[in-house]
Amino acid sequence: MANPKPKDKVYENLQYRIITNSLKPGDMLNEKDLVEHYRIGRTPLREVLLQLQTENLLQIIPRVGIIVAQIDIQQIKDIIEMRRELEGLAGQMAAERVTGEQLEELKNIYQKLKKCLASENQDVEKLAQYDQNFHHKLYEATQNKTLKSTLLSLNRTTSRFWYHIAYQNNDLSYQFEDLETILEYVEKRDATNARKALTNHLDRVVTKMKNHLF
Known part of the structure; x- marks a missing residue:
C-alpha cells in the first residue's frame, strides 16, 4: 500500500482535530501558521481547507479568515x-x-x-x-x-x-x-x-x- 501523501496527512490531522474538539467551534486558523506547522505549501494547504469546508467543518470567509464551523x-x-x-x-x-x-x-x-x-x-x-x-x-x-x-x-x-x-x-x-x-x-x-x-x-x-x- 502506498504511503499517504503529505496533503492527505494534513487533511486527516486537521479533520481529526476538529472532530475531536481539539479545535473548537469559532476558533480562528491562520494560514501562515498552518503552512509552518505542517511544512506544506500554500496551494496543497488551500486544497485541504476547501475540502474541510465542503464537509462543513471549516468556514473560509474573505477578508475575515478561516474559522472552525459551528455544529449545525x-x-x-x-x-x-x-x-x-x-x-x-x-x-x-x-x-x-x-x-x-x-x-x-x-x-x-x-x-x-x-x-x-x-x-x-x-x-x-x-x-x-x-x-x-x-x-x-x-x-x-x-x-x-x-x-x-x-x-x-x-x-x-x-x-x-x-x-x-x-x-x-x-x-x-x-x-x-x-x-x-x-x-x-x-x-x-x-x-x-x-x-x-x-x-x-x-x-x-x-x-x-x-x-x-x-
Whole structure:
C-alpha cells in the first residue's frame, strides 16, 4: 500500500482535530501558521481547507479568515434520519455478505472496545475510535462500495457531535451496549434482526441525546 501523501496527512490531522474538539467551534486558523506547522505549501494547504469546508467543518470567509464551523444541529438531525435507514440496510447486507475475515475483525474490534469501556478511567477518544472502526468494518462487510462511502461521509459529520456530547456525559456505555447484539446477528447471518438491531441502536442513541437535538 502506498504511503499517504503529505496533503492527505494534513487533511486527516486537521479533520481529526476538529472532530475531536481539539479545535473548537469559532476558533480562528491562520494560514501562515498552518503552512509552518505542517511544512506544506500554500496551494496543497488551500486544497485541504476547501475540502474541510465542503464537509462543513471549516468556514473560509474573505477578508475575515478561516474559522472552525459551528455544529449545525438541524443538519445533524437530518443526517441521523438518513443514517437510521442506511445503517439498517448496512446491517442487513453485512449479515448476508460478511466474510469470515471481516467477522473476525469485527469481533476483535468489539473486544477492544469492551475492554476499554470496562477500564476505570474511560478514554473517550479511544472508545469513539473503536466505535468508528466497528461501524466502518460493518460497512465494508456489505460489499457495497457506494453504501460504504455514503455512510462514511454521513458518519464523519455526526462524529463531531458525538464527541461533543461524550465529553459532557460521564456514562458512555449506552452508545456501545447494542454492538454485541448487532455482532451476534451478523455472525448468525440473521439479516432481518441485524437490520432491526442497527435501527434500534440509532434510536437509542438519539433518545439519550434528545436534549441536545430538539
